[in-house]
Amino acid sequence: MTYDSSLRAVGWARxxxxxxxxxxxxxxxxxxxxTLGWERAAPDLADSVVLAVCELVTNAHLHARSTAQLILTWDEECLHVTVHDASTRLPERRQASGSALGGRGLLLVDALADRWQARRCSRGKDVTACFQPPRTGQPE
Incomplete structure (x- = not known):
């Protein structure tokens, strides 16, 4: 059997x-x-992805005061969740006090995602979180 090294990916943007x-x-x-089967095969992971999306989109709207471009890319190993906004200011993790109403978004993303990164680009920044499904419950 030969190994096919071509990358297979599917993605959506909004x-x-x-x-x-x-x-x-x-x-x-x-x-x-x-559509990836995650709701059925990995419901807890699907919930984590949705929560991370909420945090990243909220950050784009609140801190960058701009339209958020939400991109999901599945490459059969990782679901990359990218949120682009118009600000070049990179996000910073904050230590929120117990009574603070906000300031925990990146702490949540850090806890939920396998890894995440932020990078500046020519028209703002991208924040990308990667979610890898468990091997036994890998979506179709």
Whole structure:
């Protein structure tokens, strides 16, 4: 049997203006996770992805005050969740006090994702989180 080294990937993108709520991002993401079989095969992981999407889109709207571009890319090993916004300022982890209403978004993303990174690009920044399904419950 020969090994096929070509990359197989599928992806989706959605623009989320400031006027759209985070529910739009959450519902859109869940629909695409369902097409991958994650809702059935890895429901806890699907919930983690959706929560991370909510945090990243909220950060783009709140801190960058810009439209968020949400991109999901599945390459058969990792679901890459990327949120692009118009600010070149990279996100910073904050230590929120126990009574603070916010400031925990990146701590959540760090806890939920296998890894994440932020990088500046010519028209703002991208924040990308990677989610790898368990080998035994890998989506189709």
């Amino acid at each position: 623009s989320l203006p400031l006027s759209s709520g985070v529910k739009v991002a959450r519902d859109w993401t869940r629909a695409h996770l369902a």
